Amino acid sequence: MSQLRVETISLREIRLPLRERFEISSGWEEERRVFLLELVHPEGPSVWSECVAGAMPNYSPETIDTSWLAVRDWLAPRVVGRPFDGPSVVSAFLEMGVRGHRMAKAALEMGLWAMAAELEGVSLARRLGGERSHVETGISLGIQPSPDALAEKASEAQAQGYRKVKLKIRPGADLEFVRAVREALGPAAAVAVDANAAYTLDDTPALRELDPFELMMLEQPLASGDLRRHAELQKAIETPICIDESVTDVATAEDMISLGSGRIINIKPGRVGGFTPSVAIHDLSADAEIPVWCGGMLESGVGRAYNVALATLPNFRLPGDLSPSRRYWERDIVEPEWTMSDDGLVPVPIDRPGLGVRIDRDRIEDLTVRSETVGLEPASRASG
Ligand code: OSB
Numbered sequence: 366m367s368q369l370r371v372e373t374i375s376l377r378e379i380r381l382p383l384r385e386r387f388e389i390s391s392g393w394e395e396e397r398r399v400f401l402l403e404l405v406h407p408e409g410p411s412v413w414s415e416c417v418a419g420a421m422p423n424y425s426p427e428t429i430d431t432s433w434l435a436v437r438d439w440l441a442p443r444v445v446g447r448p449f450d451g452p453s454v455v456s457a458f459l460e461m462g463v464r465g466h467r468m469a470k471a472a473l474e475m476g477l478w479a480m481a482a483e484l485e486g487v488s489l490a491r492r493l494g495g496e497r498s499h500v501e502t503g504i505s506l507g508i509q510p511s512p513d514a515l516a517e518k519a520s521e522a523q524a525q526g527y528r529k530v531k532l533k534i535r536p537g538a539d540l541e542f543v544r545a546v547r548e549a550l551g552p553a554a555a556v557a558v559d560a561n562a563a564y565t566l567d568d569t570p571a572l573r574e575l576d577p578f579e580l581m582m583l584e585q586p587l588a589s590g591d592l593r594r595h596a597e598l599q600k601a602i603e604t605p606i607c608i609d610e611s612v613t614d615v616a617t618a619e620d621m622i623s624l625g626s627g628r629i630i631n632i633k634p635g636r637v638g639g640f641t642p643s644v645a646i647h648d649l650s651a652d653a654e655i656p657v658w659c660g661g662m663l664e665s666g667v668g669r670a671y672n673v674a675l676a677t678l679p680n681f682r683l684p685g686d687l688s689p690s691r692r693y694w695e696r697d698i699v700e701p702e703w704t705m706s707d708d709g710l711v712p713v714p715i716d717r718p719g720l721g722v723r724i725d726r727d728r729i730e731d732l733t734v735r736s737e738t739v740g741l742e743p744a745s746r747a748s749g
Pocket residue numbers: 389424504505559561609660661662663664686687688
């Protein structure tokens with residue numbers, strides 16, 4: 366079998382308009398700036414990966430521009446031309462001498478997992494150890510102008526078959542919005558809320574008012590660095606807290622569990638630096654009886670392929686944010702597009718090698734606003 370190795374890495378930015386504006390407590394997006402990587406093996410095979418950083422540093426400190434710099438100047442030059450014994454050694458290799466920049470590292474690391482799967486002729490899901498042919502999905506609904514407008518969106522999502530409806534909340538757009546949705550969907554519906562770090566411990570009484578609505582979870586109420594305060598909040602409220610932003614690596618997942626900062630973890634492989642840390646967090650959560658689910662970052666069909674593959678592991682016990690392509694885009698950049706059955710299941714290409722979807726290279730070419738290649742002589746670098 367060919368050795369795991371990459372000869373060139375191309376960086377590309379494309380623009381994809383979202384079908385609807387997506388608003389969270391700290392900002393909003395109407396058009397996704399998507400950062401794609403193409404990793405090319407010396408014997409020809411190529412794989413695509415996606416860096417999930419956003420346009421603005423409102424979710425995490427990373428942005429598409431900081432991750433572009435990190436990949437181009439620090440990370441990709443180290444990977445190019447170097448043989449790896451397997452994809453599981455890449456994460457530790459990228460950690461050496463570069464702090465943070467986890468989304469940038471993840472895009473490369475996950476690309477190498479896909480390359481390994483491709484070279485071995487197995488699906489990415491199986492390469493990670495997953496066996497499911499379908500994964501459960503929910504929808505993440507952005508903040509809407511009114512409780513009624515949100516309840517209408519939530520009802521539509523329920524009718525489409527989503528297994529969880531997650532509502533973005535912030536102070537001033539919380540209690541009445543949750544009430545309207547609970548009334549519209551009924552007592553049995555799985556409803557969750559996500560605050561994206563918009564509250565403080567002083568808001569404990571307001572957050573306790575959510576208890577009677579029996580939410581599936583309250584995602585990331587407090588700031589990213591506030592694991593201890595999350596533990597204090599969890600003691601004061603009944604709704605299970607789910608940690609998103611605060612778990613940035615294996616150590617913070619261990620801290621979260623031992624402090625009791627929450628009862629559920631949202632794993633986004635981009636946020637924690639790739640698949641090797643994601644699988645480690647998955648495993649230690651399973652040992653601690655903490656369920657996990659796979660979050661999303663409004664990925665294109667490329668990034669989604671990675672999330673879907675990860676969600677086939679056994680301790681992904683709650684529906685992910687793995688909506689089908691149609692939820693986000695008029696037309697995706699992969700074929701076939703990602704779909705969902707009318708009971709909220711996303712089919713996994715478990716028996717197709719690599720990512721299991723074709724990349725629409727012509728369309729990507731049309732949408733490209735800049736590109737650069739690492740691994741060629743400087744004279745032949747394309748830039749635009
Ligand atoms: O907090 O989970 C989040 C999107 C961008 C940034 C942060 C988050 C989200 C989502 C969207 O909730 C999930 C999706 O991709 O559908």
